Amino acid sequence: MPTILIVDDEEDIRELIAINLLREEKYSLLEAINGLEALHLAKTKRPDLIILDLMLPEMDGLTVHKNLRDDPRTVNIPVIMLTARGRLEEKIHGLEMGADDYLAKPFSPKELMLRVRNLLRRTNPNQGGSLIESGPFSLDKNALKLHLEGEEIELTATEFKLLLSLIESPGITQERGDLLKKVWGYSDMIQTRTLDTHIKRLREKLGANGNSIETVRGVGYRFLEGASH
Amino acid sequence: MPTILIVDDEEDIRELIAINLLREEKYSLLEAINGLEALHLAKTKRPDLIILDLMLPEMDGLTVHKNLRDDPRTVNIPVIMLTARGRLEEKIHGLEMGADDYLAKPFSPKELMLRVRNLLRRTNPNQGGSLIESGPFSLDKNALKLHLEGEEIELTATEFKLLLSLIESPGITQERGDLLKKVWGYSDMIQTRTLDTHIKRLREKLGANGNSIETVRGVGYRFLEGASH
DNA sequence: TCTCGCGGTGACGTAATTGTCACGACAGCA
DNA sequence: TGCTGTCGTGACAATTACGTCACCGCGAGA
Numbered sequence: 001m002p003t004i005l006i007v008d009d010e011e012d013i014r015e016l017i018a019i020n021l022l023r024e025e026k027y028s029l030l031e032a033i034n035g036l037e038a039l040h041l042a043k044t045k046r047p048d049l050i051i052l053d054l055m056l057p058e059m060d061g062l063t064v065h066k067n068l069r070d071d072p073r074t075v076n077i078p079v080i081m082l083t084a085r086g087r088l089e090e091k092i093h094g095l096e097m098g099a100d101d102y103l104a105k106p107f108s109p110k111e112l113m114l115r116v117r118n119l120l121r122r123t124n125p126n127q128g129g130s131l132i133e134s135g136p137f138s139l140d141k142n143a144l145k146l147h148l149e150g151e152e153i154e155l156t157a158t159e160f161k162l163l164l165s166l167i168e169s170p171g172i173t174q175e176r177g178d179l180l181k182k183v184w185g186y187s188d189m190i191q192t193r194t195l196d197t198h199i200k201r202l203r204e205k206l207g208a209n210g211n212s213i214e215t216v217r218g219v220g221y222r223f224l225e226g227a228s229h
Numbered sequence: 230m231p232t233i234l235i236v237d238d239e240e241d242i243r244e245l246i247a248i249n250l251l252r253e254e255k256y257s258l259l260e261a262i263n264g265l266e267a268l269h270l271a272k273t274k275r276p277d278l279i280i281l282d283l284m285l286p287e288m289d290g291l292t293v294h295k296n297l298r299d300d301p302r303t304v305n306i307p308v309i310m311l312t313a314r315g316r317l318e319e320k321i322h323g324l325e326m327g328a329d330d331y332l333a334k335p336f337s338p339k340e341l342m343l344r345v346r347n348l349l350r351r352t353n354p355n356q357g358g359s360l361i362e363s364g365p366f367s368l369d370k371n372a373l374k375l376h377l378e379g380e381e382i383e384l385t386a387t388e389f390k391l392l393l394s395l396i397e398s399p400g401i402t403q404e405r406g407d408l409l410k411k412v413w414g415y416s417d418m419i420q421t422r423t424l425d426t427h428i429k430r431l432r433e434k435l436g437a438n439g440n441s442i443e444t445v446r447g448v449g450y451r452f453l454e455g456a457s458h
Numbered sequence: 459t460c461t462c463g464c465g466g467t468g469a470c471g472t473a474a475t476t477g478t479c480a481c482g483a484c485a486g487c488a
Numbered sequence: 489t490g491c492t493g494t495c496g497t498g499a500c501a502a503t504t505a506c507g508t509c510a511c512c513g514c515g516a517g518a
Binding site for chain 4: 422425426444446447
Binding site: 156157158159192193194197198201217 | 474475476477478479485486
């Protein structure tokens with residue numbers, strides 16, 4: 001699931017993009033308002049694609065873009081630029097600086113989505129951190145497999161999503177409601193034993209490392225990095 | 230030096246593009262006026278990029294594009310579409326069909342050039358030969374044939390495209406929806422057994438190596454490089 | 459027109475996956 | 489110590505996803 005960073009001052013636009021992308025349920029989003037925040041996010045979270053509005057409050061969009069290109073960590077993340085009007089010089093300037101695509105407002109949300117999709121298709125397939133490591137665990141997003149102490153453990157789609165949710169925030173307790181929402185899309189406050197059952201199945205598959213998943217009574221579960229006692 | 234195929238009825242445009250591209254001395258060009266000629270050129274000379282005007286005399290540009298996408302030899306050559314006006318539906322239709330970029334006339338020659346450059350930059354590394362090798366497999370894009378352990382296996386066009394899609398990203402799971410879109414052009418989320426059937430036929434033809442195509446339940450399929458256990 | 463190969467569809471069987479239930483264990487509390 | 493609410497667990501049933509097959513339509517070529 002590719003992650004997309006949206007850098008835009010206007011709430012309308014961010015919302016528009018978010019709604020249209022998330023409807024496909026194949027993308028996750030980050031959002032940023034000013035340039036510095038965007039740079040920080042891009043470097044720490046490594047999005048697969050950046051949508052960058054050139055009109056930003058604190059920092060000019062082109063400057064943000066230049067900073068992205070100057071940093072080896074972000075240099076080859078593709079960028080789609082948005083601008084107020086199709087001012088040709090700006091457009092050319094943007095493309096010259098290495099923007100991968102350029103849209104003038106107002107744009108059709110559908111067109112943006114298609115351009116996002118096309119760009120990711122060309123750009124994504126072979127790379128992208130498909131490996132997530134934490135302690136002795138190594139999750140392979142592509143194969144839905146878990147590598148643990150040399151063993152290769154197969155997980156089902158649900159188990160994988162659940163473990164991923166836990167492992168993404170090690171040490172943090174995730175409330176039952178949040179997990180249900182993240183993994184199952186359940187609206188909050190539902191009464192079900194489904195979560196417990198899947199936790200149990202996960203623990204079974206983790207074998208001796210099953211205690212990495214800790215129960216926080218009355219709240220939820222959390223993943224411990226250095227477990228196995 | 231990447232080769233670019235220009236398909237356009239209007240001499241002005243061809244000239245405009247040619248002048249601008251050749252000035253950089255980094256490109257070689259092919260030209261075509263009508264659709265059939267374009268298809269022929271695309272298949273025999275394998276350009277790295279195609280610039281396709283939708284207004285063609287004998288054959289509609291979208292038809293040309295569809296033909297390009299249907300043929301495994303040309304399916305992943307990137308396409309930039311040109312059209313008379315920024316008619317939104319046409320634009321969306323084009324992008325949906327897998328055009329990598331879309332420009333409305335009149336366009337700035339400089340913008341086109343930059344988009345060409347960006348597209349080639351993203352796209353080129355993988356391409357080149359008509360032979361794709363992976364493990365004991367060797368796919369010949371021109372002959373639509375598969376060589377495997379000395380044997381020569383004939384594949385139909387659909388089978389070839391499917392295998393190609395899988396083999397292009399070894400180890401990466403391709404979702405059912407993506408495969409349906411890539412190989413069949415189906416819009417997403419369609420319920421059909423077509424994909425399964427063709428996977429089965431492929432596995433049959435691969436014989437003992439059939440297990441190179443692995444099912445990832447609930448997600449899709451993926452191609453394994455070192456299989457055959 | 460006939461034949462043949464290809465490609466797609468729907469029916470069906472099977473296996474994997476998932477959610478629910480019942481019940482027991484246990485912590486927290488008074 | 490007994491009560492209460494929460495969680496772990498195993499069994500079970502429902503659902504979903506996939507593999508396989510038979511069959512049909514279509515277009516190319518004879």
